[in-house]
């Protein structure tokens with residue numbers, strides 16, 4: 001068993017994910033909101049724009065982009 005540090009809240013947990021189980025739910029909601037916003041945009045929004053319109057922090061958006069969980073980005 002290996003302890004990991006949650007990429008979102010910083011707590012330690014045991015899982016194969018990058019975030020703890022509490023943050024997994026929040027991540028899913030954020031990803032849903034971001035994808036929803038991107039799909040409804042006429043052009044690809046900037047990260048600043050995405051953050052301002054979805055309320056998701058730039059730090060989390062950058063992590064989602066790295067993990068390839070946001071579409072068309």
Ligand SMILES: [Zn+2]
Pocket residue numbers: 006007008009010011019020021022023
């Ligand atoms: Zn967490």
